[in-house]
Amino acid sequence: xxxxxxxxxxxxxxxxxxxxxxxxxxxxxxxxxxxxxxxxxxxxxxxxxxxxxxxxxxxxxxxxxxxxxxxxxxxxxxxxxxxxxxxxxxxxxxxxxxxxxxxxxxxxxxxxxxxxxxxxxxxxxxxxxxxxxxxxxxxxxxxxxxxxxxxxxxxxxxxxxxxxxxxxxxxxxxxxxxxxxxxxxxxxxxxxxxxxxxxxxxxxxxxxxxxxxxxxxxxxxxxxxxxxxxxxxxxxxxxxxxxxxxxxxxxxxxxxxxxxxxxxxxxxxxxxxxxxxxxxxxxxxxxxxxxxxxxxxxxxxxxxxxxxxxxxxxxxxxxxxxxxxxxxxxxxxxxxxxxxxxxxxxxxxxxxxxxxxxxxxxxxxxxxxxxxxxxxxxxxxxxxxxxxxxxxxxxxxxxxxxxxxxxxxxxxxxxxxxxxxxxxxx
Numbered sequence: 001x002x003x004x005x006x007x008x009x010x011x012x013x014x015x016x017x018x019x020x021x022x023x024x025x026x027x028x029x030x031x032x033x034x035x036x037x038x039x040x041x042x043x044x045x046x047x048x049x050x051x052x053x054x055x056x057x058x059x060x061x062x063x064x065x066x067x068x069x070x071x072x073x074x075x076x077x078x079x080x081x082x083x084x085x086x087x088x089x090x091x092x093x094x095x096x097x098x099x100x101x102x103x104x105x106x107x108x109x110x111x112x113x114x115x116x117x118x119x120x121x122x123x124x125x126x127x128x129x130x131x132x133x134x135x136x137x138x139x140x141x142x143x144x145x146x147x148x149x150x151x152x153x154x155x156x157x158x159x160x161x162x163x164x165x166x167x168x169x170x171x172x173x174x175x176x177x178x179x180x181x182x183x184x185x186x187x188x189x190x191x192x193x194x195x196x197x198x199x200x201x202x203x204x205x206x207x208x209x210x211x212x213x214x215x216x217x218x219x220x221x222x223x224x225x226x227x228x229x230x231x232x233x234x235x236x237x238x239x240x241x242x243x244x245x246x247x248x249x250x251x252x253x254x255x256x257x258x259x260x261x262x263x264x265x266x267x268x269x270x271x272x273x274x275x276x277x278x279x280x281x282x283x284x285x286x287x288x289x290x291x292x293x294x295x296x297x298x299x300x301x302x303x304x305x306x307x308x309x310x311x312x313x314x315x316x317x318x319x320x321x322x323x324x325x326x327x328x329x330x331x332x333x334x335x336x337x338x339x340x341x342x343x344x345x346x347x348x349x350x351x352x353x354x355x356x357x358x359x360x361x362x363x364x365x366x367x368x369x370x371x372x373x374x375x376x377x378x379x380x381x382x383x384x385x386x387x388x389x390x391x392x393x394x395x396x397x398x399x400x401x402x403x404x405x406x407x408x409x410x411x412x413x414x415x416x417x418x419x420x421x422x423x424x425x426x
Contacts, residue, residue, distance in 0.1 A: 008078060010029065053081075076296065094190065102294060109269075141207060177200040212232040216278050219275055230245050263279050345398040345400065352383055361422070384425070
């Protein structure tokens with residue numbers, strides 16, 4: 001039997017990962033919605049996006065067996081809309097929206113895992129008195145309740161920084177706030193969710209410290225399971241920019257067990273069902289304390305190639321199993337490498353891109369370091385500060401996926417490759 005799976009914003013890179021899934025089933029992967037309409041457009045026209053998506057699904061003349069996605073908002077919220085349209089199972093839109101709104105997530109995490117929830121409060125950036133109404137002591141983080149990749153997230157050290165951040169956020173928050181409001185119109189939120197803290201609000205949060213990781217898991221028939229933990233490493237002045245993700249995690253087994261327990265509690269509290277998830281958590285070794293950062297109702301696309309390196313196939317396999325009604329089977333031991341990582345090559349100052357590595361240079365480096373995939377994220381002529389989808393303190397130039405026998409070999413190979421990957425920025 002052939003299974004028709006639609007993937008929102010499918011590109012060639014992820015299609016190649018999907019086509020490498022070898023589980024004995026016959027899949028056809030179909031793109032749903034143009035890539036540029038979903039990935040970092042200047043504006044999300046949700047009426048147009050939803051209408052076009054339904055048309056594409058309606059025009060498909062064969063059976064549709066599943067709809068999956070790996071991108072951030074609004075893809076995560078589109079999935080329940082399109083699944084409902086096609087009569088497919090999956091999480092309710094209301095439960096997904098709780099994970100989209102960072103303040104709403106904190107409300108549920110405070111209830112289910114209170115010891116893992118930092119101090120937080122809602123901030124209306126359009127309230128002229130908002131800078132005076134925040135009760136958290138400095139420093140704290142301020143970010144829109146709906147955003148991703150640390151966009152418009154600012155480390156606030158004093159009132160001057162706060163005023164500057166508020167001004168910047170007010171200019172850009174509508175990019176996510178407006179589409180979020182469209183989804184709210186389609187939802188009937190639970191009574192404990194303060195819908196007035198909408199997509200145009202921010203959240204102020206106590207800073208969390210420690211070693212960061214991401215738990216990858218799923219919920220099938222209201223039974224959560226964590227099948228892998230990926231370590232996250234940060235860099236930069238405020239340690240706000242990701243430098244690499246590495247699989248498998250080096251955390252102590254007992255800490256991993258506690259992380260799994262916390263993930264089960266929060267996903268149950270939110271009410272997620274029949275979906276993948278990834279949950280970002282910090283472990284403060286000195287205090288032996290876990291702290292939730294955020295929860296996403298999707299698998300992490302950033303981890304997909306490193307799962308292929310270590311597990312033998314992308315974790316999209318888990319999402320597909322759930323779509324087809326199967327209990328997922330996924331083992332982290334069938335790949336070519338013992339460890340793998342996604343490295344993010346960044347620059348922390350503005351500039352104009354004058355030179356990027358040529359395609360021939362990239363191919364030569366990929367051949368020189370077997371198992372390496374390099375994606376250049378900028379083009380010649382780009383002004384870094386004008387790029388969309390960047391965090392508040394850095395600019396991503398390239399991502400590099402590498403596998404290795406051990407962490408030392410992996411890091412050594414990356415340092416060697418980085419020296420040969422030639423950019424010129426002025």
